[in-house]
Structures are given as structure tokens and as C-alpha cells.
Amino acid sequence: MQKSKHLPAGRKDRTMVLVDIRETKSVKASDVFLQVRPGKDFELITLLRAMLREQKVTDDQIAETGLTREQCVDFLDRAKAAKFGVFFFGMGLSMTRGKHMNSAALLTLAAELNAFTKFVAMPMRGHGNVTGADVIMRWQTGYPFGITFNRGYPRYNPGEFSTVDVLVRGDTDCAFIIGADPGATMPQPAIDHMAKVPTIVLDPHVTHTSKLAKVHITTAPAGIAAPGTAYRMDEIPLPLKPAIDSPYPSDEEVVRRINEAVAQKADWLGTRPQSIQHQPIS
Amino acid sequence: MSTITLTLKESPSVPLETEVITPDTVADLSRSEIAALTVYHGKRVCRLDDFFDIDGEKSEHIEIHGDLHRVRMIGKGMSRGSLSITGNVGMHLGAQMSGGTITVNGNASDWIGAEMTGGLIRIHGNGGGQIGAAYRGSLAGMRNGTILVDGTAGLEVGMRMKRGTIVIGKTVRDFAGLQMKGGTIVMLSGAEIRTGAWMNRGTIISCQPTQVMPTFAYSGAYNPTFVNVYAKHLTQYGIDLPYKVSAGTYSRYAGDMGVSGKGELLVWNPV
Numbered sequence: 001m002q003k004s005k006h007l008p009a010g011r012k013d014r015t016m017v018l019v020d021i022r023e024t025k026s027v028k029a030s031d032v033f034l035q036v037r038p039g040k041d042f043e044l045i046t047l048l049r050a051m052l053r054e055q056k057v058t059d060d061q062i063a064e065t066g067l068t069r070e071q072c073v074d075f076l077d078r079a080k081a082a083k084f085g086v087f088f089f090g091m092g093l094s095m096t097r098g099k100h101m102n103s104a105a106l107l108t109l110a111a112e113l114n115a116f117t118k119f120v121a122m123p124m125r126g127h128g129n130v131t132g133a134d135v136i137m138r139w140q141t142g143y144p145f146g147i148t149f150n151r152g153y154p155r156y157n158p159g160e161f162s163t164v165d166v167l168v169r170g171d172t173d174c175a176f177i178i179g180a181d182p183g184a185t186m187p188q189p190a191i192d193h194m195a196k197v198p199t200i201v202l203d204p205h206v207t208h209t210s211k212l213a214k215v216h217i218t219t220a221p222a223g224i225a226a227p228g229t230a231y232r233m234d235e236i237p238l239p240l241k242p243a244i245d246s247p248y249p250s251d252e253e254v255v256r257r258i259n260e261a262v263a264q265k266a267d268w269l270g271t272r273p274q275s276i277q278h279q280p281i282s
Numbered sequence: 283m284s285t286i287t288l289t290l291k292e293s294p295s296v297p298l299e300t301e302v303i304t305p306d307t308v309a310d311l312s313r314s315e316i317a318a319l320t321v322y323h324g325k326r327v328c329r330l331d332d333f334f335d336i337d338g339e340k341s342e343h344i345e346i347h348g349d350l351h352r353v354r355m356i357g358k359g360m361s362r363g364s365l366s367i368t369g370n371v372g373m374h375l376g377a378q379m380s381g382g383t384i385t386v387n388g389n390a391s392d393w394i395g396a397e398m399t400g401g402l403i404r405i406h407g408n409g410g411g412q413i414g415a416a417y418r419g420s421l422a423g424m425r426n427g428t429i430l431v432d433g434t435a436g437l438e439v440g441m442r443m444k445r446g447t448i449v450i451g452k453t454v455r456d457f458a459g460l461q462m463k464g465g466t467i468v469m470l471s472g473a474e475i476r477t478g479a480w481m482n483r484g485t486i487i488s489c490q491p492t493q494v495m496p497t498f499a500y501s502g503a504y505n506p507t508f509v510n511v512y513a514k515h516l517t518q519y520g521i522d523l524p525y526k527v528s529a530g531t532y533s534r535y536a537g538d539m540g541v542s543g544k545g546e547l548l549v550w551n552p553v
């Protein structure tokens with residue numbers, strides 16, 4: 001591992017704490033392993049916040065989360081003594097019961113640890129350019145996801161406008177999927193709805209979603225045959241140079257040509273159109 | 283008393299945003315003016331009479347019939363009059379309202395009375411999540427008023443609410459009273475988990491045994507006097523909140539210690 005001016009011994013100067021509901025292969029690589037009871041993440045993080053505020057908590061209350069007082073105190077001492085701490089969290093936290101509130105709890109704990117030292121929280125991203133989508137939406141609209149443009153300006157309300165909720169409730173009469181495979185991961189009502197409405201898929205491969213879609217457009221794989229920019233997990237943009245040629249167009253070209261074709265159509269907004277001009281992407 | 287009756291012609295295929303259906307908007311409008319009010323069907327700008335049969339004019343009392351589960355923002359920001367809905371209704375019902383009455387004979391969706399400052403909402407069916415809550419990024423939810431739900435309720439009921447009363451008849455899902463800053467939530471049939479998480483202040487009353495977060499501290503059993511006042515106030519809505527010393531006591535839990543810990547969770551223990 002990287003050695004630096006402030007951490008001359010590399011890995012030995014760093015501490016890795018692993019929190020999981022069971023012993024995984026990563027336990028060997030970690031210095032401390034904390035086995036939390038399943039579904040008690042939110043309670044544990046809130047309890048750690050209470051201990052950080054030096055509130056009285058009983059051993060029974062701590063035991064409810066699957067840890068001991070010694071483990072919690074040791075963890076907080078290490079966190080406070082660190083020069084720069086990072087929480088990495090993944091779907092075990094954000095996709096279990098409590099969902100966004102589990103992530104919110106960890107972000108708040110990171111924020112509160114900044115009273116003692118530098119601390120950040122960073123989500124472990126899945127495959128593909130998830131961070132890129134968030135970053136671009138953020139600087140274009142001010143919000144990272146779950147946005148509607150139906151009034152002509154962006155409105156944000158996760159739960160109302162986020163993909164899975166919209167599809168589960170059946171709030172759309174068309175779906176346009178670019179470089180994702182929700183047909184493999186989303187709940188059954190969402191998949192049923194995508195099969196019911198006209199679904200258009202842009203993907204280099206035939207996916208579960210393209211099997212239930214009305215239209216599949218094969219595109220060049222981004223980063224291999226199409227150029228572009230991908231964002232790393234820590235929001236560093238990385239330019240991608242294509243290594244091979246593809247007979248298929250890139251996602252960007254397909255979307256641009258659809259946009260141009262839509263701009264040719266007569267205005268469909270009704271009697272009182274809003275001030276949205278179709279802008280050609282040059 | 284004249285009434286404006288709106289009947290949904292057929293359920294819209296995508297969400298219909300109808301924040302114009304409030305007593306404030308229609309009170310002084312003729313039938314043709316009401317018919318010409320703007321609603322948003324997805325992105326399309328439509329007239330109210332594209333979706334509703336309209337009967338009556340110039341009234342503060344509105345009746346709506348039909349399956350309105352995709353019709354959102356009904357009664358948003360209303361300050362007077364009454365809205366009576368027969369059928370299921372969509373999100374943001376009575377959001378940011380400051381007065382008047384909404385009655386629903388059916389189920390309602392998420393964000394009922396979000397950030398409301400006054401008035402009464404009564405749902406005779408089930409409610410959704412985020413009842414009386416603060417919108418994302420906003421610091422305070424409902425600031426006053428009353429929301430009564432006879433059936434069940436979803437996640438984050440009363441999230442960041444500052445004042446006012448919410449009463450839920452059947453089971454409430456997770457995170458009731460999340461980050462509450464004040465006000466009262468009464469859960470007549472208890473809740474699932476994480477009730478009162480991160481609450482700063484305010485009162486949650488559960489009439490059934492409920493799971494308590496480990497960051498809440500037991501601080502005794504008693505019969506708080508203010509519950510008598512609440513119970514008597516709620517009798518007018520046909521809600522029976524137990525308070526008599528002869529019938530039992532309330533266990534008080536103080537929390538959430540993860541934040542300031544000045545909130546209270548009262549759990550009823552019958553004798």
C-alpha cells in the first residue's frame with residue numbers, strides 16, 4: 001500500500017475496521033472486525049452518535065446491536081484519533097430495511113466526527129458509471145437523481161420521482177433505459193410495468209431488459225469502442241479512449257439523433273406551451 | 283350550501299397534478315372558468331374539464347368522486363372551505379394547507395398534509411408515508427393543524443414536524459416521528475420499528491406495546507396530565523385515547539440520545 005510523508009509505514013500506519021453481519025473473506029485483511037446484528041445498522045450508528053455526545057447508554061442497549069461496550073469505545077477512540085477517516089459503505093447498508101436513512105445515519109456520524117478530525121463517507125459504487133450520472137445530474141439540475149422536468153424546471157423528490165418507485169406504481173407510459181439492466185435487478189411489479197409500456201433499451205448487449213422491451217438499439221460499448229468520460233468512485237473524471245472500432249453508434253449519438261427527430265415534430269405540449277426549446281447538441 | 287362537484291371521467295394514464303383544486307381557487311369562479319383551469323397531465327398542459335365532469339360554481343365546498351390515485355396535489359395550500367373526496371387519492375393531499383377541512387372516504391398516498399400550517403385532514407382509509415412531513419431538504423414539517431388517519435400509515439410519519447397533531451388508527455410503519463422537533467403523534471395500534479428516531483423534541487404516544495430504539499432511556503411510568511386534555515380534545519373526532527389512572531399508566535422513554543434527547547415516547551400499559 002502507498003507510503004507517504006505522513007504515513008511512512010504504508011499499510012501498517014492505517015487501520016481498517018470491517019463491519020458486517022457475518023465473517024467474510026475481508027476479515028483477514030482487516031485489523032478490527034465488528035459483527036453487527038442484521039437490521040441493527042441504524043440503531044448502532046445512532047448509538048455511536050449518542051456515545052460520541054457522551055450520553056449515558058446501558059450495556060443492554062449496546063448489546064441489542066450485537067456489539068459490546070469495549071468494541072464501541074475502541075471504535076470511537078480509533079475514529080477520533082485518526083488523521084483522516086473514511087467510511088466506505090455499500091448495498092448492505094443502503095438496500096436493507098431503512099434504506100436511505102441507514103446511509104443518512106452514516107453520513108451524519110461522519111459529519112459529527114469532524115468535530116474531532118477529518119472524516120468523510122463514500123458510497124461503494126456498483127459497476128458502470130454510476131458516479132458520473134450523479135455528478136452530471138447534480139451540476140446540470142442541482143439534484144443527483146429522482147428528478148422530474150414536467151413543469152419545465154427540475155423538481156426533486158426521491159420516492160415520488162425515483163426510478164424504482166415510478167415503475168412500481170406504474171406512473172409512466174414509456175420507458176427509456178440507457179446502459180442499465182433494471183429488468184435483472186428491480187422488483188417484479190417494476191419489471192411487469194416495463195413489459196407493459198413501450199420500453200426502449202440502449203445497450204451493447206442483449207439484456208434482461210431488452211428481452212421485455214419493444215425496441216432494443218445496439219450501441220458501441222462505452223470506453224471500449226466509444227469515447228467518453230467516466231467518473232471514479234471519488235468523483236475524479238477519467239477520459240476514456242476507445243481501443244477498437246465498433247460498427248454501432250455510441251449512446252450519445254443515438255440520443256442526439258432521437259432528439260433531432262423529436263425537434264422536427266409539431267408542438268405537442270398543448271395550448272399553453274412552456275418555454276423549453278429543443279437545443280441541438282453540437 | 284352550494285357545492286362544486288367534480289367527477290373524474292377516467293383514471294389518468296400518468297400522474298395528474300391538480301393544485302388548482304382548492305376552495306381558494308374556485309370560490310369566486312364561474313363554471314366555465316373552473317373548467318378552463320390548468321392541470322398538468324405528465325408534461326401536457328390540459329384543462330380541468332378534460333379530466334373532470336364539473337357541476338356547480340362559486341363555492342368554497344368541493345366534492346370529488348372517482349379513483350384519484352394518480353391525481354396529485356389536491357387541496358395544496360388551501361386556507362378555507364372544505365374538500366370531500368370519495369375514492370382513493372394521490373400524493374401531496376393538502377400539502378402546505380393553512381386552513382379548511384379535507385375528508386377522504388378511501389385511501390390516500392404519501393405526503394398527506396406535508397408542511398401544513400393549519401386545518402384538518404381526515405382520512406377514513408389508509409394513509410401513505412411522510413404524513414405531515416418536511417419535504418426533502420426542508421428543515422420543518424407540519425407547523426400546526428390536525429391529521430387523522432383511521433387506517434394504517436407508511437414510513438416517516440411526522441418527519442421533522444414542528445407542531446400539530448397526527449393520529450393514526452392502525453399500525454404505523456418504520457421511522458414514525460423521525461427527527462421530530464415538536465408536536466404530537468398518537469399511534470392507536472402501535473408502530474413497527476425505529477419509532478422516534480433522532481427526535482429532538484415532541485411527544486409520540488403509542489397505545490400498544492412498541493419496539494423502542496436503544497437510544498431511548500426508560501424514565502418511569504406515570505399518567506401525564508396533558509394526556510387528559512388531549513384525550514378530551516380527540517373525543518370530538520371519535521378517538522378514544524386512554525388516560526384514566528384506573529385503566530393503566532404510560533411508560534415514558536426519553537430520547538433520542540443520538541441527538542438532543544428531549545423528545546418523549548409514551549407507551550400505554552393497561553392494568
